[in-house]
Amino acid sequence: MQGLGFASAVSPVFEPGEPGASEFLSRHLQRFHTHPYLAAPIIGSVTRLEAENRSQETADLKNALMGPYAAIGDSFFWGALKPISGIAAVCLAIKGSLLAPLILLALYSPAHLWVRVRGFLAGWQQGKMAIEFVRGLDLPAQSRRIRWCSAVLLGVAGWLASAAGQSAGLLPPGMPGLAGGLLVILASFLAVRKGLPPLAILYGSVILFTVMMSS
Numbered sequence: 001m002q003g004l005g006f007a008s009a010v011s012p013v014f015e016p017g018e019p020g021a022s023e024f025l026s027r028h029l030q031r032f033h034t035h036p037y038l039a040a041p042i043i044g045s046v047t048r049l050e051a052e053n054r055s056q057e058t059a060d061l062k063n064a065l066m067g068p069y070a071a072i073g074d075s076f077f078w079g080a081l082k083p084i085s086g087i088a089a090v091c092l093a094i095k096g097s098l099l100a101p102l103i104l105l106a107l108y109s110p111a112h113l114w115v116r117v118r119g120f121l122a123g124w125q126q127g128k129m130a131i132e133f134v135r136g137l138d139l140p141a142q143s144r145r146i147r148w149c150s151a152v153l154l155g156v157a158g159w160l161a162s163a164a165g166q167s168a169g170l171l172p173p174g175m176p177g178l179a180g181g182l183l184v185i186l187a188s189f190l191a192v193r194k195g196l197p198p199l200a201i202l203y204g205s206v207i208l209f210t211v212m213m214s215s
Helices: 003-013 021-028 039-051 055-094 100-137 139-162 175-193 198-214
Strands: none
Touching (some): 003 021, 021 055, 039 055, 039 100, 055 100, 055 139, 100 139, 139 175, 139 198, 175 198
């Protein structure tokens, strides 16, 4: 599904009209599907291999890495970093802060931009060994830590919502609201510990709170 984009990304290594251009495009217009941010290290490595006339190794490299990188990237960026950035922004939005959208971008954007730029450079400089760059990031472990933080922030968001006002909140402000927020934190911790995806916790909480407020 990303083959056309991949071919376009690596095409500068080949001059237009240069002999072998059709074979080059045939190699890189094949099916390619991975997490878009972690495609950058693969693009860098493949570009380096093409520049070194090692084109026979590119297909094996792409097929070996695109599946694992898709799983790692989805888990970290979609399943951990994006939810915690959104929850942090929601906390500020509940307080009426106009900085909420900026906080969302400030928490989310630097990480993926750095991985994309640094990942491509690592691929170009190290070739096939750029896998060490991705391994060194240890994104699965980072995902687990961020999910715990997301659970805490989700509880904070619930408490802020309950403390927003007598009529707007699910719980009365003050100590009852604080106790309710702590219960949300504990419930979120237990849900994460049981392996429930953070997005399921987030959307489930939204649905539950919406039903409670409408009843």
